[in-house]
Amino acid sequence: MVDQQKAVWDKLWSHKVSYRWDSLSQIIYDTIHKWVNPIQNLSILEAGSGTGKISLRLASEGAQVTLVDYSEKALENSREAFGQESCQGTFILSDIRKIQAPNDKYDLTWNAGVLEHFTFNEKVDILNEMARITKPGGIILILTPYSKCLPYRVGKAFAEKQGVWMYGVEDPVTTLADEFEESGIPLLSETDIGFVNSLDFLDFIPQSDIIKQSIIQWYQELSDEEKNLFPGYLLVSVGKKEG
Template identity: 25%
Template sequence: MNDTVSFGYEDIDASEKVARVGEVFSNVARKYDIMNDAMSGGMHRLWKDRFVRRVKPQPGEAILDMAGGTGDIAFRLAAEGAEVTVADINQDMLDVGIERAMDRGIDGLVWSCQNAETLSYPARQFDAYTIAFGIRNVTHVDKALAEAHRVLKFGGRFYCLEFSTTTWPGFKEAYDAYSHKLVPQIGKAIAQDEDSYRYLIESIRRFPDMPSFERMIRDAGFANTRVEPIMGGLVAIHSGWKI
């Protein structure tokens, strides 16, 4: 049987997904942060602030920020004194992040092109692993979680910020209508790319719900897993420990 995975609402051969997701993010890299503000009304900044507060980065500890792209999470982690490696499978996203870091005078970050499913790092290297709005774009989420577990030290912590499915009555229906009808049009107007933003919205709908994703994190070997819903689960912070 062929290994098929989701690409938005399509089911495609797994061998195609890396290239197709790569094309999406290469297309949107230059407008990615502007679009985040436009789509969320700036709320993504508050979600990321809350996420980093949960991570509790400490001075001198080694943190791998996977799918770190344009640096939003890494900049916040580094501001607390952590030694951050920013990894992303897409070099165009990393290039935007490097430029942003230079513009802000942020030094000391390590930038690396990496596939979340096959990291080049040795086992037990990092104190924490973070991934924000990236894991739903991975071809095999279970393999990415296994790699996260492998590269963490014993006592290391895993934190994931990702869209999920809100349970608030009424809001869910309103958000579904907004995201499916308006977000692609916003992408067309701002980034001149309707199709990429249609995929990004569809990928949210195909991602496992909060209990299912928490089970996947436990199956990867993490203990003391926890889910913190935001806006009823529109966004969720998942965490676990390697013990």
């Protein structure tokens, strides 16, 4: 399955990649800042970096960033983007289940939209590796599509039935508590973010834009307490390495 998934990403990253900063990038960036701040001079590794867009932003703020991916094309895109912005980064071609990086090196290891493509045991392997390379007292931050987010689930299901889902095998996550426990990482927090971003998945459904815009307008008028009733697109699971 891993080889098939790698082929999916190689194909995806072979197309033109956008580095436009968007609202989803912003909420992920804000989540990182919530857990590690200030960013300057921190050592940060993104395990399964894809475009590397957010790591590029962190590098521009003075973080020492390392991007790890098993897609050479993904890393090639990232190197080019970093070069265009005159930012420094380290790029490692590696399977994140066996990361080619030393122990206890990083203040933060993180990824977004990665673990949902792996089995339970593979998730544990990845978390073990992320913990290994994180400094004692450092943060392990994981963002995955949330199983309780209705717009995401509806759009994804429609796209899969129509044969237009381009992200391969993707199992939405309810919690990573068991995986963190199996990895020996204390789980500090698990929350969700990005309800409005989840509505983008309705774009897979023809003529859904009027419904999407109506939901956005309705949601924005809710109180913060009411907004919390509706699960967001991403589950945010945060652990801390002991020591």
